[in-house]
Amino acid sequence: xxxxxxxxxxxxxxxxxxxxxxxxxxxxxxxxxxxxxxxxxxxxxxxxxxxxxxxxxxxxxxxxxxxxxxxxxxxxxxxxxxxxxxxxxxxxxxxxxxxxxxxxxxxxxxxxxxxxxxxxxxxxxxxxxxxxxxxxxxxxxxxxxxxxxxxxxxxxxxxxxxxxxxxxxxxxxxxxxxxxxxxxxxxxxxxxxxxxxxx
Amino acid sequence: xxxxxxxxxxxxxxxxxxxxxxxxxxxxxxxxxxxxxxxxxxxxxxxxxxxxxxxxxxxxxxxxxxxxxxxxxxxxxxxxxxxxxxxxxxxxxxxxxxxxxxxxxxxxxxxxxxxxxxxxxxxxxxxxxxxxxxxxxxxxxxxxxxxxxxxxxxxxxxxxxxxxxxxxxxxxxxxxxxxxxxxxxxxxxxxxxxxxxxxxxxxxxxxxxxxxxxxxxxxxxxxxxxxxxxxxxxxxxxxxxxxxxxxxxxxxxxxxxxxxxxxxxxxxxxxxxxxxxxxxxxxxxxxxxxxxxxxxxxxxxxxxxxxxxxxxxxxxxxxxxxxxxxxxxxxxxxxxxxxxxxxxxxxxxxxxxxxxxxxxxxxxxxxxxxxxxxxxxxxxxxxxxxxxxxxxxxxxxxxxxxxxxxxxxxxxxxxxxxxxxxxxxxxxxxxxxxxxxxxxxxxxxxxxxxxxxxxxxxxxxxxxxxxxxxxxxxxxxxxxxxxxxxxxxxxxxxxxxxxxxxxxxxxxxxxxxxxxxxxxxxxxxxxxxxxxxxxxxxxxxxxxxxxxxxxxxxxxxxxxxxxxxxxxxxxxxxxxxxxxxxxxxxxxxxxxxxxxxxxxxxxxxxxxxxxxxxxxxxxxxxxxxxxxxxxxxxxxx
Ligand code: HEM
Ligand SMILES: [Cu+2]
Numbered sequence: 001x002x003x004x005x006x007x008x009x010x011x012x013x014x015x016x017x018x019x020x021x022x023x024x025x026x027x028x029x030x031x032x033x034x035x036x037x038x039x040x041x042x043x044x045x046x047x048x049x050x051x052x053x054x055x056x057x058x059x060x061x062x063x064x065x066x067x068x069x070x071x072x073x074x075x076x077x078x079x080x081x082x083x084x085x086x087x088x089x090x091x092x093x094x095x096x097x098x099x100x101x102x103x104x105x106x107x108x109x110x111x112x113x114x115x116x117x118x119x120x121x122x123x124x125x126x127x128x129x130x131x132x133x134x135x136x137x138x139x140x141x142x143x144x145x146x147x148x149x150x151x152x153x154x155x156x157x158x159x160x161x162x163x164x165x166x167x168x169x170x171x172x173x174x175x176x177x178x179x180x181x182x183x184x185x186x187x188x189x190x191x192x193x194x195x196x197x198x199x
Numbered sequence: 200x201x202x203x204x205x206x207x208x209x210x211x212x213x214x215x216x217x218x219x220x221x222x223x224x225x226x227x228x229x230x231x232x233x234x235x236x237x238x239x240x241x242x243x244x245x246x247x248x249x250x251x252x253x254x255x256x257x258x259x260x261x262x263x264x265x266x267x268x269x270x271x272x273x274x275x276x277x278x279x280x281x282x283x284x285x286x287x288x289x290x291x292x293x294x295x296x297x298x299x300x301x302x303x304x305x306x307x308x309x310x311x312x313x314x315x316x317x318x319x320x321x322x323x324x325x326x327x328x329x330x331x332x333x334x335x336x337x338x339x340x341x342x343x344x345x346x347x348x349x350x351x352x353x354x355x356x357x358x359x360x361x362x363x364x365x366x367x368x369x370x371x372x373x374x375x376x377x378x379x380x381x382x383x384x385x386x387x388x389x390x391x392x393x394x395x396x397x398x399x400x401x402x403x404x405x406x407x408x409x410x411x412x413x414x415x416x417x418x419x420x421x422x423x424x425x426x427x428x429x430x431x432x433x434x435x436x437x438x439x440x441x442x443x444x445x446x447x448x449x450x451x452x453x454x455x456x457x458x459x460x461x462x463x464x465x466x467x468x469x470x471x472x473x474x475x476x477x478x479x480x481x482x483x484x485x486x487x488x489x490x491x492x493x494x495x496x497x498x499x500x501x502x503x504x505x506x507x508x509x510x511x512x513x514x515x516x517x518x519x520x521x522x523x524x525x526x527x528x529x530x531x532x533x534x535x536x537x538x539x540x541x542x543x544x545x546x547x548x549x550x551x552x553x554x555x556x557x558x559x560x561x562x563x564x565x566x567x568x569x570x571x572x573x574x575x576x577x578x579x580x581x582x583x584x585x586x587x588x589x590x591x592x593x594x595x596x597x598x599x600x601x602x603x604x605x606x607x608x609x610x611x612x613x614x615x616x617x618x619x620x621x622x623x624x625x626x627x628x629x630x631x632x633x634x635x636x637x638x639x640x641x642x643x644x645x646x647x648x649x650x651x652x653x654x655x656x657x658x659x660x661x662x663x664x665x666x667x668x669x670x671x672x673x674x675x676x677x678x679x680x681x682x683x684x685x686x687x688x689x690x691x692x693x694x695x696x697x698x699x700x701x702x703x704x705x706x707x708x709x710x711x712x713x714x715x716x717x718x719x720x721x722x723x724x725x726x727x728x729x730x731x732x733x734x735x736x737x738x739x740x741x742x743x744x745x746x747x748x749x750x751x752x753x754x755x756x757x758x759x760x761x762x763x764x765x766x767x768x769x770x771x772x773x774x775x776x777x778x779x780x781x782x783x784x785x786x787x788x789x790x791x792x793x794x795x796x797x798x799x800x801x802x803x804x805x806x807x808x809x810x811x812x813x814x815x816x817x818x819x820x821x822x823x824x825x826x827x828x829x830x831x832x833x834x835x836x
Contacts, residue, residue: 003753004754004756005737009780010759012779014766014782020778022400022769025395026395029391033387033429034429036426037429040430044433044448047456047459048455048456127453128447128455129448131446131447158827163828
């Protein structure tokens, strides 16, 4: 078939930020999946809550301090996260490096706290259906947190090597975006795990 | 620092004709040799593998079906033991649903969607390669377990408490639950790829109302996968945790609830049917337009029906649970919505019939299968409206009426369009035509065989034959109809043998296809058959819903993409205006290695919870290898 050239796209950029880039849409896709996974797990929790006359089953509600401390850190982490985001948009390598290190440290701190949180659930996964669903939900969110931390660490390393090309800044903004989802996903889980059993 | 690329870079406006093709081919081709084949990230290579693998599973599932029909052909047969029969119907159902029907639809999408939207590769090609390997390993794992006599035997929906440790202390349900996780990981990954490909990689000018109907169908399907499958993953993970580390999700003595399983399962299981059926309708629309020689009547109606079907399919899961004693009002609502879903399907059928009516239909094999689909699917839909009502469902629940109904829907709704699609796109994929004579035989044997096999099952169900029984006594008077049904199944099986023979013969000596043997209107036919690694030498521009019919003299194209690195053109969501030239990944061995690490993790964790610990580092290493920017021509600005 013959061809008619109707446009030249040579002037277009070779990477974009946010919805202009492919990886951002990939992150959106995974956010949708994981969000659905959390929604289903929350549904299962509420289902078990509804069919059981006593809740929590044979246990005290979780101790409040680890979850609450995490929630505070999550909320505060939005600040350095946003600073990193702006630095990445300005392609300010030095600031981005610092920002990524701070975010990685925050992730590590949260993982450590998460360990305490498991220890202070006041129930084991095999005590009752209550224990099982609480461990499952916390386990899901921990996996989610750990993979995001892994991603952040790898990206941090990349930004200290010769791979710190301009288009990597777009990856940084996607990482920032994804972190906001990790924070957002945590908030309903905090209410569910720590407050619903106290109702 | 400028965001535009180096102006000295070689671009596709610098070369023409053969030179351009050769250059692009060497840029986009899969590396040669065995290792190269394992590294491929070309959506056509992966899609072809995916399609062939899914058909192998169809064959395996079909062999099991025949074994069941042999056993049931007469009363009190001893060909299969009850235990073997349980394994076989479970393996048949699981293989068909998880290893054939959903994967084959996604596989067609992997192959066709990038071509139909006019781009060079799928979004996230490495994820795509990974999902194929995961699917392959998960399928092999299930079948090897079956060969080793640890195949699942608790039905394709593995109801608890039957599948709990207490009642089934073997590894069989664990194998089933892990196989679910494998296939869902693969399905979810492909769904994300399809969504992003359709959203961002469409050819310039392919606005929302110019997207081919097949692509629309696959887009809706991808969303259904994304919203339905997490449910089954939560369900099967909870099941395996109950069995391996003693959690109590489904254990009613500790606050758990068996009905939780059914809710989670059917929240996925009902949309699952539409995940299989909606792509089938996409194939029907594509084939109909081409062979009726006109665009499908009511394009917006068809799209709205697809979307409505997608939404409604989530409201329906409870109709699988009418006999579990739900509150009356709830049952009434679900009956209503179950019947409501017949409306969008009905609308689509009217649009198709109008297309045939108004067109100048050419009755070639693909169209025959589409007409077969319409007939069978209408019958299946009717029996579906019947089981959607609570009184009838209570009567026929767990009888062969249900078996008849869902085979009418699944085979009529998905397998017939699929075989039509094989005849339709085989020339594009292989460069050769399938034989039309064999095709006609194939169709008539399939159509007659199918109806003879499954229609009697309606009657068997009404006169009381329960499903999932390995035999029955002679006094029941079920023998004649069962023999008839088994005979029909044999004819149906022969039709598939014919398809296989046709494919093999045609691969060797079929007529050469040329670019557009059917004179179809969508972009996949604008390139060579089989398509070159780069799909298109220049990215097409779409100005019409049926580009090859509208611009049949000369194809409008854009230029300006790099000839030094793999580039795809990103466009805006609604208007498909060119936006960014983004790099597309190079071939890589890491997706395979990641899949192997994931497999070790999944299978290991059936045997020891510690696999979760020692299985994670290899996965992490593989993932880092995957995402680490290669030494190849990365964007150097
Ligand atoms: C050669 C064609 C086929 C034949 C003869 C056949 C036959 C059968 C029979 C006799 C059963 C009932 C087993 C029982 O309840 O005792 C069955 C179950 C089933 N079939 Fe098929 N089938 C065929 C193709 C398919 C296809 C293409 C699909 C899906 C796409 C499918 C999906 C299922 C499912 C999901 C079950 C339920 C299994 C269970 O109860 O666990 N079948 N089939
Ligand atoms: Cu259903």
